Amino acid sequence: MRLSRGFLGLCVGLLVLTGCDGTDFGLPTGASDRSEYVDTLWFGAWIAALVVGVFTWGLIGWAVIRYRRRSEDETPPQVRYNLPIEVLYTVAPVIVVAVLFFHTVEVQEQVLDDDQEAEHLIQVVGEKWAWTFIYTDEDAAGGESVYDVGTPSEPTDLWLPVDEVVQFDLTSADVIHAFWVPAFTYKEDVIPGRTNTFTMTPITEGDYAGRCSELCGLYHSRMLFTVRVVSRADYDAHLQDLVDVGQVGEPTGPEGTRTIAGDESEGDA
Ligand SMILES: [Cu+2]
Known part of the structure; x- marks a missing residue:
């Protein structure tokens, strides 16, 4: 029973x-x-x-x-x-x-496996406590890189074209972070002073949660981002938007990554 x-x-x-x-x-x-x-x-x-x-x-x-x-008197x-x-x-x-x-x-x-030739190279920069995504060598910006930059209070999105091979170069501006998109069943450490690389192809359009999975300081929990896997046309349109708002070239880093909205203290912990 x-x-x-x-x-x-x-x-x-x-x-x-x-x-x-x-x-x-x-x-x-x-x-x-x-x-x-x-x-x-x-x-x-x-x-x-x-x-x-x-x-x-x-x-x-x-x-x-x-x-x-x-029985009572027998021992096995x-x-x-x-x-x-x-x-x-x-x-x-x-x-x-x-x-x-x-x-x-x-x-x-x-x-x-990184045998496939990557069609896109995206640099991912982890910084206390936000992410910057730099889309390099894209036609939209005439071969220049464009970027999305987040802050702890306003995390940014990572845009990816569906069914196209993407290489990610991961670097950190300060401490060890980790780039994790659960739907991609993959994460990789983002380490200051070195570049970690991986290649993959997003296969389904949609929005996916991304986060930092290495406890990196006081506002680690704010290091969220959304991955937006879209058609190639939407991807190009987004890059064009970045060109239009002037987010071209080397990003200077997210503004205010050391302060949090509503908290004026230096969050250097
Ligand atoms: Cu982090």
């Missing part, structure tokens, strides 16, 4: 996990060409965990029933140092870890 109730609980749990709106087993629906690899790894890990779980619960149940105490046989079992529970976890490790490395290679 208890066992069947536990099994029912498991089924309900899985249903809740899989049934969540717009998610796959707790993962957001992928909007990048790399998401499918992460999804496969995630599903595989769940299946592996379930197989190991069912096997282990089965063994526990079998041992409990098979070797239960049958006490067994120690069973070599085959000790070998089994040493070797089995090593195999499980080795298989998971192999698939993790495989997916890592696929996600980090």
Whole structure:
């Protein structure tokens, strides 16, 4: 009875996990060409965990029933140092870890693959506590770069053209931040003094939440942005808007990144 109730609980749990709106087993629906690899790894890990779980619960149940105490004055046989079992529970976890490790490395290679020629280069600058996105070598600005710049009180959007390969160069103006778009199932540290790079293609138009995922100081929680994956025409139109408002060339950095609206103190923590 208890066992069947536990099994029912498991089924309900899985249903809740899989049934969540717009998610796959707790993962957001992928909007990048790399998401499918992460999804496969995630599903595989769940299946592996379930197989190991069912096997282990089965063994526990079998041992409990098979070797239960049958009468008041009889003690079940006490067994120690069973070599085959000790070998089994040493070797089995090593195999499980080795298989998971192999698939993790495989997916890592696929996600980090940068063989495709990038059609767009976007520099992402993390700064306490906002993001600047610099679109380089774009036709709209006659080959010059244009930029979107955010502040802690007014985060900016990152615009991307759908189905086109984008290379991201990540740099930081001060401390370590991390560029994270959950729908792209990818994040990468943004480190002062070095440029981290990755390439990917957004595959579905829409708005996606982005955030800093490295605790970077007092107003870390303000380092939000929205990724707007749009058609190429809308993307070009946005770049033209940036040209029209004069956001061309090298950005000087977001104004007021060290102060927050409604808080005049220096937020240097
Ligand atoms: Cu940050």
